[in-house]
Amino acid sequence: MVDASVASVTVLLATHPRFADHEAGRGHPERPARLTAVLDGVEQAGIGDALRSVEVLPAGRDELERVHPAAFVDALERFCASGGGRIDADTGACSGSWDAALLAAGAGLSSIAALDAGEGDSALCVVRPPGHHATPSRAMGFCLFNNVAVVASALAARGERVAIVDYDAHHGNGTQDTFYERGDVLYISFHQWPLYPGTGAIDEVGRGDGYGATLNLPMPPEATGDIYRAALEEVVDPVVARFQPTWLLVSAGFDAHRRDPLTDLGLTSGDYADITKHIMGYAPAGQRMLLLEGGYDLEALADSAGAVVAALADGQYRPEQATSGGPGRHVVDAAARQWREIATG
16 A cells, blocks of 8 residues: 555656666676566555656767766777677676667656656666766776766756765765766765775765765675664764755665675665665755666665665655664764864864
8 A cells, every 4th residue: 555645755767678788798797687676676665656757868978978088988889889798807788788878877867857847856767787887988897877977967067066875885986086076066975895896995085176075984894774874864964964965866776785695785675765765855855866776686676676765755665674783883983083074174
């Protein structure tokens, strides 16, 4: 049964069947079944009429080139047109990957237009390939274009102040690289440490105009939801309050789930619901968007996506309880001390 409260909230859902055309290689964990799992989880959340579909259009060259140089875009197009193959040890593409990547980058842009038109309170972009590892000039870490950076750059170009919260278990090195010297985009990352790609140390805080606009929270293996919640309240909340964003983007990776085969963190779908509900307060309704990143256990992916979309709609779908008792308190304390020093100059 759908909660009565859900009817008053609209969540936009942006996805496209062409995302299944992207194949990263035989046996690759970033596989088309991930898309099905997320959409199954959204259906199981039972939020009914709160969902509204968005027509997804591909990103244009000018939109891509706010982040990625033309030479990189051209090279990726040629690579896919030739049949694709391995880009590096982790990242692959095929002939269908080009259109999928354009649509993945375009899903957030299409959602901006729908949110601007007043069609929803938030948007969930169920896309692949993911994006947060892609640097301006390099595809890596399963990622081709940096989807969230394309969206953030489009918003910043019209004068918005954009906060990006990345709770994927891997650090979003590409997103950080894109905005590391800019003060109009705040990048916040929760991630396992140590883990691929090896970036995201606590002292990586931005440079030049971007000093103080990058916040990394490198969590130890087995960190649980109570540590994430403490970090939000004690570190992230005051940083966001000082930055005063007008838009919130979330790199929604579900590989911090305790069942994920590629990582060692301790979250559950209940934790994802709590974290997402908390950070939605960082920007007004109609100016909040989530974009799918990682998550490689299909059951955990479905449960987590369902719990998160229910949280967006003020629903109560929680397949698992929130967690507590894991390590990581020292990370919260160290980050809080560092950011007090930054705030006081």
